[in-house]
Amino acid sequence: MMIQESQRFPLHRLHRRHWRVAGVILVFSLSWVAFMATGRASAAEPAPTAPAGAHDNAAPLCRFGVNGVANDAVTDADLGQLRVGWFQRYTTVMTPTPPADVQFAQTIRLKQTGATNYQVSPSTTEIAQIATANPGSMWLIGNEPDRRYYQDDLEPQVYATAYHDLYMQLKAADPTARILAGSIVQATEVRLRYLDMVLAAYRQAYGEQMPVDAWSIHGFVLNEVSCERNPDPEHLGCSGAEIPPGIDDAVGMVLDPADTPPHDWIERNDDFDIFAANIVRFRQWMAKNGYRQTPLLLSEYGVLIPSSFPTFTTARVNAFMNRTFDYLLTARDAAIGLPADDYRLVQRLSWFSTTDQSYNGFLFWPSRQLTAMGRNYQNYTAAVPQQIDFTAVSLHATPATLLADAGPVTVTLTATIGNAGNLAARTDAVVRFYNGDPTAGGQQIGADTPLALSGCGDVQTATVVWPDVAPGDYALYAVVSTTAQETNSGNNTAAYVLIRVTDHVMLPAVSR
Structure with a gap:
């Protein structure tokens, strides 16, 4: 059914987070909103408990990461108990303070300001200073440029220009900088078309293949329906990831054609088969476009549907976390995987999030104590043996x-x-x-x-x-x-x- 504007979440809840959260608008019926207002025991912070005991395997693991948020109460040092090897906060930091051997990934934010123009945050002067002060850093160029309205929202040719300019500026400031392209919401067919258009625009403008040190994607499972071109607004909701800018399709991946309670597209937010298929699809796309030897980072994913939905329990989130961890550590393909990584499809993952309780999957309470999901993450990584190969x-x-x-x-x-x-x-x-x-x-x-x-x-x-x-x-x-x-x-x-x-x-x- 069509949800009227009066039934939506207050718009400020969407706008205040648009610089840092996955590009998704959740539209719920009044009954769900009323249910959320009553609160649930699982959403309340428990009394502090003693942290899990020390583990024999304590070295940071490069495959595991986490997405923090701006002004995060969780400190860089707190992340050490998760054994993460990298993390990000959707921003840049002049002097990051990660635990030993852990990397902070810098993120440059983008905004289209005209048919061909764009703005960057921070300024190019600050970017050069940060790059010089932090040699060898990872740099994510944009966050979900394929997400209209609520994320970076750039048409393909503008993203190609911004990427080129920033790539050249960063390499001039720090030749060892590692530049990551993409960071699309999910690797569906319509979003790969967006990246096809980016590559074509880059080659046309600069006469060469787009140089990429690593590709970055997000791993969400969301509806793709244009709010402006919705072919059946009475039955087809446009909540989710929308259609990328520069593409006029009405729909992409449709998870719930009827969009009737219990809202199947919401229930499929942790659909493992779609999650895994998107990973394979993107690696195939990389091989097809000459990036077979390039690393792939899953730089943001998790379960977005809040715990106020009765079916999205902590146990369900933990089960999805464990199953995807198992897959990402072991999925290989001799035809499309990275040869330097024993043909694995994905080199690094990053779970969303540290503390954002607007969505599910958060690992820490504001007191910096681990949640049950955080303890699940901790217990999983504690059991991972150290490997050199x-x-x-x-x-x-x-x-x-x-x-x-x-x-x-x-x-x-x-x-x-x-x-x-x-x-x-x-x-x-x-x-x-x-x-x-x-x-x-x-x-x-x-x-x-x-x-x-x-x-x-x-x-x-x-x-x-x-x-x-x-x-x-x-x-x-x-x-x-x-x-x-x-x-x-x-x-x-x-x-x-x-x-x-x-x-x-x-x-x-x-x-x-």
Whole structure:
């Protein structure tokens, strides 16, 4: 049924949070509002209890994160008990104070101001200062640019321009900055079309593929119906994620065509099958568009329907949390997953939220005591064993072949090394290059190359210069090793065959 304006939540509750909360408008009937007004025991803060005991596994885990909110009562130090490896607060901070080995992700907010113009928050001067003061930080460019009205709300070509400008500014201030694109509400078909339009606008404007250090998406399950173009407003509600700006479709993913009590789209807010399908869909999209080797971060997700709805109990939220954690830690696909992370689909997750009781899933009470959901998060991560897993992703030679009559040449060998473990802290390793199988008498080329990598598909390249290589056929190897205990030592070697050829054929470069 159609919910009239008088039956909506007060608009100030929507507008005051539009800079930080997932792009969703919840529209409820008067009976639900009355129910919420009565309050429920589960929504009240209990008497403080002693925190859970110390755990053997205490090191921060790069795969786990959490979304805080502006002016959060929870301090950075409080997050250490969750073993998170990263967190964000939908803003930028000049001097973040995370626990040791935990990363704070900076977020630049955007606003379209005309057909082609935009504003940023904070200013570009402040952004450069923060980047310089915090080298190597993660930077999220916008928060849900695909969400009309209540989030950043940019048309695709404007987002492409803003992303380009900020990418260049950040890399100039800090070449080691890691720039994340996307942060769409959910990876549905209509929102991938939005990103297709972003990529096309970028290529048309700048003549190249959009450079992305990592893609970011949100993992919500929400209705997609245009409030302006609703084809059946008497039966089809437009609550949820709307249709992205720049797209004129009336509907996208429709969870509840009838929109009648008990409001099936609300009951599907924790639909695991849709959640998982969206993850796979986005990884397929990444592979299709040339981002197969790029990390994917699920930078915000959780259960949004408040606990005042009788069916959205703490037990239900915890069950969804555990099931999605299980999936995100283990989901792999050799065709579309990240090779440096043992082909996992997602490298990092971030749960919403720390303290926002307007929605479900909050982990802390205002007193900074863990809620039952926070204890569930804590207990889950406490049971995760520490993992270190170096992997030799690939080995290449330059030149790629040796010309038979060219005489000796200098060859540069480059190995790509990843760490598919789960620790936020870096682990030291050494890369060695060999002419011939090192287990069968192969000779080392050059000196050891040291490196240090955190987990979650962190990558570095190691190189060695091999002089005076005579024309011939060579079986080359790169081996990564560490003194730390590895969970898998069977993926530490990459091989390359350097062959002698009689002719080089030069082909023209073709691009589209």
